[in-house]
Amino acid sequence: MGAPAQASPLYPEPDPDPFYSPPAELAAMQPGDVVRSRKIDTAVYVGTEGWQVAFRSTNSGGNPIMAITTVLLPAGVRNPPLVSYQALINSLGSRCNPSRSLFNGELQDAVGAMLPIGRGWAISMPDYLGPTVAYGAAKLSGMITLDSVKAVQKVTELGLGSSPVAIAGYSGGGMATAWAAALQPTYAPDLKLTAAVAGGIPADLEEMALGLGFEPHPGFGLAFAAAMGLEREYPERLPISEQLNENGLWFREFTHDACRRFLLFHGAFRSAEQMAASKSLMDSPEAREVLHENSLRLFPGVPTVPTYLWQGRYDTLTPFDSLAATADRYCKAGAPLKLVTYDIAEHMTAAVAGFADAWNYVESRFRGEPVPTSC
Numbered sequence: 329m330g331a332p333a334q335a336s337p338l339y340p341e342p343d344p345d346p347f348y349s350p351p352a353e354l355a356a357m358q359p360g361d362v363v364r365s366r367k368i369d370t371a372v373y374v375g376t377e378g379w380q381v382a383f384r385s386t387n388s389g390g391n392p393i394m395a396i397t398t399v400l401l402p403a404g405v406r407n408p409p410l411v412s413y414q415a416l417i418n419s420l421g422s423r424c425n426p427s428r429s430l431f432n433g434e435l436q437d438a439v440g441a442m443l444p445i446g447r448g449w450a451i452s453m454p455d456y457l458g459p460t461v462a463y464g465a466a467k468l469s470g471m472i473t474l475d476s477v478k479a480v481q482k483v484t485e486l487g488l489g490s491s492p493v494a495i496a497g498y499s500g501g502g503m504a505t506a507w508a509a510a511l512q513p514t515y516a517p518d519l520k521l522t523a524a525v526a527g528g529i530p531a532d533l534e535e536m537a538l539g540l541g542f543e544p545h546p547g548f549g550l551a552f553a554a555a556m557g558l559e560r561e562y563p564e565r566l567p568i569s570e571q572l573n574e575n576g577l578w579f580r581e582f583t584h585d586a587c588r589r590f591l592l593f594h595g596a597f598r599s600a601e602q603m604a605a606s607k608s609l610m611d612s613p614e615a616r617e618v619l620h621e622n623s624l625r626l627f628p629g630v631p632t633v634p635t636y637l638w639q640g641r642y643d644t645l646t647p648f649d650s651l652a653a654t655a656d657r658y659c660k661a662g663a664p665l666k667l668v669t670y671d672i673a674e675h676m677t678a679a680v681a682g683f684a685d686a687w688n689y690v691e692s693r694f695r696g697e698p699v700p701t702s703c
């Protein structure tokens with residue numbers, strides 16, 4: 329007998345725009361194939377031309393899905409370099425994805441995302457959490473990121489088919505970026521990347537979950553959202569909703585279409601103790617397997633693209649030791665890695681501190697300069 333209806337995963341309200349509906353023949357397409365594309369109005373971002381591209385990708389179970397990316401081109405620049413920028417999504421609602429949040433005020437790093445435009449580069453901002461907005465599903469986000477670049481290169485009107493490509497992001501966007509870099513040699517070996525820059529990476533989801541514990545926490549809203557997002561991606565293996573009490577099911581309903589600011593505000597200093605019917609979830613081998621499968625620290629793949637990682641050494645949200653262990657493994661495997669640390673504890677302060685040098689690193693790679701390493 330199946331789980332009660334209230335304990336099934338709760339998915340976001342689907343976007344009503346037919347552009348977001350997958351075609352019947354999706355399964356016959358290859359990852360990175362273009363489903364459809366359209367020109368969009370980007371007047372709010374002065375000096376840009378905009379497109380959206382729907383493409384075929386893959387979910388964590390290996391099944392075909394359709395995803396979307398939004399491309400902004402610097403007006404008047406022919407064949408610009410391309411940056412796939414994985415924005416800060418950290419949300420559960422469809423309207424929180426960049427294809428919507430770029431235009432509805434929900435994208436909190438929209439200003440930073442525009443910096444490449446000022447350098448004469450094009451940017452592509454994928455909805456890397458997929459059609460169910462599976463926040464926390466890191467492997468998924470890496471695959472969608474890679475497929476989004478392949479799709480953008482195939483839309484001839486964009487003129488980006490031979491452009492050098494960098495991938496970039498911070499926090500959840502850093503996780504998507506770092507996963508894309510690590511997956512590329514096996515998932516998209518035909519895709520040539522010039523640089524990968526990522527900061528504030530949640531590299532070990534199990535460590536973060538155990539660190540959160542059952543006590544009230546200022547970041548509980550995001551942790552709860554990540555649990556719900558992972559359940560959406562792994563409904564059979566991670567039936568978290570079955571472990572929720574009445575209060576937890578109410579909070580799940582209250583937040584299932586919410587964006588980052590809402591989740592942080594309404595989740596602050598709540599706790600798993602208030603939401604869970606029992607404390608047994610982290611005792612489940614299946615739950616731990618899912619967390620392991622989405623932890624960069626434990627993924628054996630190693631990037632071959634020149635990679636720049638940065639992290640606050642005392643970051644209270646994304647532990648430094650798990651990224652340091654990942655970087656050490658990359659170095660031992662011969663990866664072209666530059667790791668930069670900041671003596672900073674506050675997560676978003678480290679983003680501001682690191683991005684200027686990260687963009688300079690990208691520019692150096694686009695120029696073909698020698699690749700620095702810290703290994």
